[in-house]
Amino acid sequence: MDGTNAEPKTPVKTAQTTFRIVEALKSRDGATVTELANHLDIPKSSAHNYLRTLEHEGYVVQHGQQYEVGLRFLDLGGYARSRERLYTVATPEMERLAAATGEYANLLVEEQGLGVFLAREHGENAVSLDSYTGQSVRLHTTALGKTVLAYLPRDRVDAIIERHGLPAKTDRTITDRAELFEELTEIRQRECAYDREERIKGLNCVAVPILSDGDITGALSVSGPVSRMDQERIDEEILPELRRAANIIELNQTHS
The missing domain is CATH 3.30.450.40 (GAF domain)
Incomplete structure (x- = not known):
């Protein structure tokens, strides 16, 4: 396994932001749109759009005003481990x-x-x-x-x-x-x-x-x-x- 994890030459910003959002939801044990936008220093509208897209794809779930990491990641993790x-x-x-x-x-x-x-x-x-x-x-x-x-x-x-x-x-x-x-x-x-x-x-x-x-x-x-x-x-x-x-x-x- 490669332990260096070199920075890609042409990183895709939207992909990076998506994973930053997922990691932030994990580290904060869930967050509202405003909390997430403030935490990542991105516009509230952008945070909302990312969250809604992730929710639509099944990777994020919403409980009231709170967004949390969804169980679809468990499927990916189980597959990777298998x-x-x-x-x-x-x-x-x-x-x-x-x-x-x-x-x-x-x-x-x-x-x-x-x-x-x-x-x-x-x-x-x-x-x-x-x-x-x-x-x-x-x-x-x-x-x-x-x-x-x-x-x-x-x-x-x-x-x-x-x-x-x-x-x-x-x-x-x-x-x-x-x-x-x-x-x-x-x-x-x-x-x-x-x-x-x-x-x-x-x-x-x-x-x-x-x-x-x-x-x-x-x-x-x-x-x-x-x-x-x-x-x-x-x-x-x-x-x-x-x-x-x-x-x-x-x-x-x-x-x-």
Whole structure:
């Protein structure tokens, strides 16, 4: 997957505005015409025309004065995910992993320099989180994302950092480039990555790579509250289950 996402030579302004509107509706959890126009600094009449067109096509719905992202995007997302072979072969093992640990099992892939949650399965003790299937996150903020970065070529990692930066999500997020590269080296050496409250306070996570012919195709993790995800449990229980699941997924994506 290409992590650079170069700017097109001749961008189509109307297409850019359309997607800016959709992203704004998502980030604001809905908006009125006036709110959207002010947020994007476009004429109110233009905002109204875009919204009405999107509504007509089924991508936006209106509730009173509020416009929201429509469920037609779910159809597109479901289709895109169904075409990912990794999702198909990983799902059964993720279900077993979640059942065995009682926590969340997560599958992430890199696209356009961001991490995308391709699938999530919750065990009986899993806590409620802000994450959801399809959500994009900065790679440096999660064990999953750091695992992906650790197995990408250095120039790809540099390009991703240049594009997306290293912003903090919590006071434990790595925001220094040199420190990040030191950790990526350690991740490759031990073949696993840790997230100790680096994206969500109170949450720990451990991840392992999913490889195909030596190339990273995704990362698999287990996440849970700090109170249950101590190092002893990770070493003795979680990591063996993770590595077993990743091994089976790697074999299935290569040979099945």
